[in-house]
Amino acid sequence: MTNILQNQKKSNFLKPYKEQALKDIQISIEDWNKFQEKNFFYQIFSKQKRSNHWETSNFMSNLFHVHLRWSKKIIRSQTNIEKKEVLNVLMAMKNFYSKISVIKPDLSHPDIIKCFNLSAKDSNLKPKKIKFKDSIEINYYDPFNNVIGKETKKIEQKYYREKQVALKYIENSLDYIDQIDDKLSRFDLGKLEKPKILTYSKINSCYELKFLWCGEEIETYKNLKKIDVKKKLNQIKKRINYFNILRPNRVDSLTDKMYKCLLNNNTMNPSYLLKIKRKIYILKKNLKKIFSF
Numbered sequence: 001m002t003n004i005l006q007n008q009k010k011s012n013f014l015k016p017y018k019e020q021a022l023k024d025i026q027i028s029i030e031d032w033n034k035f036q037e038k039n040f041f042y043q044i045f046s047k048q049k050r051s052n053h054w055e056t057s058n059f060m061s062n063l064f065h066v067h068l069r070w071s072k073k074i075i076r077s078q079t080n081i082e083k084k085e086v087l088n089v090l091m092a093m094k095n096f097y098s099k100i101s102v103i104k105p106d107l108s109h110p111d112i113i114k115c116f117n118l119s120a121k122d123s124n125l126k127p128k129k130i131k132f133k134d135s136i137e138i139n140y141y142d143p144f145n146n147v148i149g150k151e152t153k154k155i156e157q158k159y160y161r162e163k164q165v166a167l168k169y170i171e172n173s174l175d176y177i178d179q180i181d182d183k184l185s186r187f188d189l190g191k192l193e194k195p196k197i198l199t200y201s202k203i204n205s206c207y208e209l210k211f212l213w214c215g216e217e218i219e220t221y222k223n224l225k226k227i228d229v230k231k232k233l234n235q236i237k238k239r240i241n242y243f244n245i246l247r248p249n250r251v252d253s254l255t256d257k258m259y260k261c262l263l264n265n266n267t268m269n270p271s272y273l274l275k276i277k278r279k280i281y282i283l284k285k286n287l288k289k290i291f292s293f
Helices: 001-012 013-035 042-043 083-099 110-122 148-180 184-189 227-243 255-263 270-292
Strands: 054-058 064-068 073-082 198-201 205-211 216-224
Touching: 013 064, 013 083, 013 110, 042 148, 042 216, 054 073, 064 110, 073 083, 073 110, 073 148, 083 205, 148 198, 148 205, 148 227, 184 255, 205 227, 216 227, 216 255
Parallel strands: none
Antiparallel strands: 054 064, 064 073, 198 205, 205 216
């Protein structure tokens, strides 16, 4: 009888956490609606500029941070989203909480397993470990209703630009190999445009392939036979197409490199910032001299 009660407790341990999450999100929705009812000047000077799931980022630009919370902790956030999208996200979040099964939660969902493990830890239960395959594109229900913030939009736009460039390199390389395979083209081999990411060595009759991403060489594959080059090119192509900009699998080293390249291309160079600081310092110094007279 004791074992049965313990098993029931284990199977239902998520229930109070789900109920609390639904109460908290409802409070955040009500707080947002009250905040929206006030006039512009009241909103500026009001102390109520945040709730459990949302907070003001840049009021003058109508930007807000929205947080997915569970067990009093932030699971994930979208920063600097537009004001008109906030209620949409909060309602989607409420829907997300309501869909979580307390008996059999979908632990294949990256956000749900994080919620599950937080509750398991608080309840002194063993957390679940699940590995997600980065090579498979899965459309999970997004608690933010696929709304993204200002910075994420820039990274996403960068990804689509780099994706076009990288895929073009791959198609050129595949086309180059196909033309070499054609006996008629062998007579005009010197006239073929050599691909940027592929080089051929006559010494060992092998290829060297480079994975270029954001103008950087993030991986190199040496001593490949023709059949291996095609296989590797298609693997890279698949990885680029299935790269999830919203949920990059940063445990995977190559995916992490790709994501870091996208981030680096959307931030200022530290040396450039240093130069700006020096110029400001010199300007302040000169102004002090002028006003000292």
